[in-house]
Amino acid sequence: MGSRLPQMLKDAGLTAFVGAALGIFIVGFRTVDIGRGLTFDYHLVDLAVAVVVIFVGRLGLSLAANGLRWPAIALGAVMIAAGASPMQLPSSFLHWFVALGGVLLVIRAIWPWANSAVNEAARTPSGRALSTAGTKWFGWLLLAGAVVMPFTPFADQKTMDLGVLILTYVMLGWGLNIVVGLAGLLDLGYVAFYAVGAYSYALLSTQHGLGFWSVLPLAGMMAALFGILLGFPVLRLRGDYLAIVTLGFGEIIRLILLNWFDLTNGPAGIGSIPGPTLFGAVFAETAPAGKQTVSEMLGIPFDGNHRLIFLYYIILVLALITNVFTQRMRRLPVGRAWEALREDETACRALGINPTNTKLTAFAIGAMFAGFAGSFFAAKQRFISPESFVFIESAIILAIVVLGGMGSQIGVVLAAVLLIGLPEWFRDLGNYRMLAFGMAMVLIMVFRPRGLIAHREPSIRLHPAGSGGSG
Amino acid sequence: MAYFTQQLINAITLGAIYGLIAIGYTMVYGIIGMINFAHGEVFMIGAFISLIGFMICSMLGIGSAPVAILLVLLLAMAFSAVYGWSIERTAYRPLRGSFRLAPLISAIGVSIALQNYVQLAQGARPKPGGQIVSGGFNLFTDDGFDVRVTWLQIIIVVVTIVLMAGFTWLIARTSLGRQQRACEQDMKMASLLGVNVDRTISLTFVLGAALAAVAGMLFLMYYGVIDFFIGFLAGIKAFTAAVLGGIGSLPGAMLGGLLIGLIEVFWAGYFSSEYKDVAAFAILVLVLIFRPTGLLGKPEIEKV
Known part of the structure; x- marks a missing residue:
């Protein structure tokens, strides 16, 4: 010594x-x-x-x-x-x-010490069973918590706002997880599709009077279309080139939104976007002509919080749809092709998988969910401007996916709570939180490159894990 | 004709700055095959160190512009090089051998952290740099339009040419350059033959950062205003320049920088200045789609 x-x-x-x-x-x-x-x-x-x-x-x-x-x-x-x-x-x-x-x-x-203790515990058969069962039950527990959250005593306006925000990022994270986690394509311009969804709803509702529910699928389709248009030429590129090109596309879309004054109203943004309705009834104290308010329809007294609770459940359902959809896709041939492609593109080509088309489906589906989330965002904020769709948003969503452990669905939830919830709680930290955010990204890559929950297993194996084979 | 010449002069000046940054991207990509996303932030930090250096010079009463420029140049190169070295040491070296996208994600983290670090330490408002060199001369007058070359533009081009020449000599003739090229071709073989690979990679980052710092100083002198966010756009454009010229190729980086400067200035001069950044991004996308090896690059063959 x-x-x-x-x-x-x-x-x-x-x-x-x-x-x-x-x-x-x-x-x-x-x-x-x-x-x-x-x-x-x-x-x-x-x-x-x-x-x-x-x-x-x-x-x-x-x-x-x-x-x-x-x-x-x-x-x-x-x-x-x-x-x-x-x-x-x-x-x-x-x-x-x-x-x-x-x-x-x-x-x-x-x-x-802590590490060896945890490893000891995980190595015993009961410990291993506990941890698999744990993740499974943990997910259901989280879901149950999320469903009853608005009726618990702490559901004041601030908490509900935060809940909606976190769920939006969970949904975006799950959407991006299809592209990054499953297909292994690094997309640094994901926020562009979010913007496409948001502007689709904002423009169709304020200029053509369409409602939230009819625009929602349209916005998703619009974003998916953009995904295909952008993805088609660039998906042949190698991983890091693809990352930079998607970043370039993200910036192009933002610059167009900023400068195409006639359509998007430029930096001033689009305001007074109508919120989502419940079977045609609006959430307001007094209904506009020919409409009904929700409190009139249900015969309950008006409360400003109802709108927030409604928004909360919409985004919860949207996020769950994303999740279930992804889980199902993973079991379809195309989902398996995504995961295979992530592991080895050359081998996939040799096996007759068309990499461009396979990547394109992942890209388009990921974009579609971003479009859904975007139109929800526009309906929630009632005002959007290009300011909301800057590169740092893409980086945050990517950080959620990476921190969660690429490909892990529950990891995304934890990471979203950690990265969005905690900083919102510590708002006073101001700029320090972005500094900490950047440093955290580096530290995670250095110490846990596979994410918090390193659960990136292929959905199917030839040999069960641990019984030989190269898996 | 006069307008065109004037734009050409401005474009070459801008292109020289982009070219200096692009060299950092191209060298790092050549040697370890990663996009050093934080390189633009090193450029930004170089600009800030230069700003502070010029202020210290004027406080110390160094009145002569050439002396001040030379001092600040050395200062910015030295201290930005420390940034380049530290970034590689802390954020990239531990990730060598990790999965492909890990260094890129780490680099994005470095970039966000450095931006916010400078914002916290120096404030978010744009900083006016003051004029260090002013004046110029009229090249010729055509239809009542003066084609003007400022001394500053001449300084920028001369500094760039001198540095490029020195750098090319360093890579082509010195043992350091030989090691660098050896690592670029085959890292494992180079290390078997006694080349210290870690040291060579560190030096690559140090050199790239020093050149980016020079670009930062020139940018500060040329535009007169900097803020903590300049690294993002300049970095992307310089990366575009590196890709356009053929990533991994030094003359390519310079050529790419010039072309990006030309495209940006002429686009702004003849079409619309709002979309000049879109032009740069569009070029990047088009080049990557149609000629991913760039103008002077060699095709990369993936071996299994």
């Missing part, structure tokens, strides 16, 4: 030096606009604190990696204490930064 300590110190010092080099200009010298030019607002103390945290953290990490857990835990505890102490630091963020570093260090130090 004694011989390795100087090396660890040197390593930590180097890391801290690199950290200082990274931060010196961007963090240390904040440029501030003072009307007739820029001036500096110095943040060198912040930088110094960060460099110390990096040094201590790196030292703790190498201690933990060398099996010296207790010193690492002690260092982590010191950092947590320092973060929680009423020390004079320039910003409260730094307190959090120091304490969080400590927490991460402690987690890293006890990780091997």
